[in-house]
Amino acid sequence: MPRQVDHEGRRRRIAEAVCQLADESGLEGVTLRDVAARAEVSMGAVQRCFRTKEEMLVFALTHVGERITARVTARLVASPAQSAGTALGHAATEIALLQEERRAEARVWLAFVAQAAVSPPLAGILRASYAELQALFARLIGEATAAADPETAARTLLALADGLTTHVLIGHLSPAEALRVLDGHLTRLWGDRAE
């Protein structure tokens, strides 16, 4: 068994490079050569890890999807004692990717979403992430509010968060405005109890 290499680690490293590039110039700015250069590996190495470019993109999308949902759930377990309402607020602002330091992630996500509209494999991965988040929020809303239909409320919240992210990215809203909108919605959601 000769010359073994940490394949999984390299794949993650490459996925990271994909995200950086997609953040800077969109998904069409992601070329194998640039990815290899950014990840500081040779193109041959990239080709060894992923048979095709699409395979690489799929992996990268899965990667960021997992990172985002992981952060949301982490945010939830990190504040178990507080009211379910504030937990919901934190989680929602988390997936809206409104903070400056999440901007890159948001751009990457948007790039993938757009590509997914014409690429079934990518769309499948996105659906999985959204389904997971929707279930999570529905449960949370069920606990925190007296909403008649937690499932619908979760869908609303998810779509609103995504829309706000988009509007911030293209500069139609400032992060502060988006946050105000989101807070307003959440407040209305679980009655008029203050946070």
Add this chain to the structure above:
Amino acid sequence: MPRQVDHEGRRRRIAEAVCQLADESGLEGVTLRDVAARAEVSMGAVQRCFRTKEEMLVFALTHVGERITARVTARLVASPAQSAGTALGHAATEIALLQEERRAEARVWLAFVAQAAVSPPLAGILRASYAELQALFARLIGEATAAADPETAARTLLALADGLTTHVLIGHLSPAEALRVLDGHLTRLWGDRAE
């Protein structure tokens, strides 16, 4: 003055071709040659109409932006007598592009939005469209509801509509589900008066 040609008409024709192609395979599937073929003109003609590819995309985006906002406002003036509430509902479902026959437009729009995240000229055009729509909705909401802050309510509605469109496109929601979410939000928006 020799050989004159309907430039503006040709530009619109080309913009239409851009949209068709963007709908089918995303904005990166839009090449000058394909556009020319789809518009049934030669590449030379395309190059005469638009000095550069970006110029063409900008024009196309403006084109669809105008078409969408025009349709929304048309929907509004077409139903002046009804309550402002139902008018609001119609307009909102219109911009959410949920109907099957608007799916293409939605895909095109999403493609441009993603590209705009890394292309300031495109982002500027989008901002203009969104600003116009937001003002329109704010006015409508001011008339139809007792909302304390019509501006924020308009932003919410706009973001929600966009998010729903996206989620339908990638298959996370069915059009019917999205419509239910939107209706629920609207109902809650102007009190509990039935539509």
Add this chain to the structure above:
DNA sequence: ATCGTTCCGATGCAGGCGTATCGGAACGTC
């Protein structure tokens, strides 16, 4: 009929793309 201008179809160009190939370096095994 001739000219002058406007238009455009065809073609060329340089560069970038994703992928395939392959010779040899690296390294566990014997």
Add this chain to the structure above:
DNA sequence: GACGTTCCGATACGCCTGCATCGGAACGAT
């Protein structure tokens, strides 16, 4: 130390891209 396998860097290939060029068709003015 020699072997066998695994890996990968370099290079090549074919294709497609956006853009530039240009010869000539189209057509109003004279």
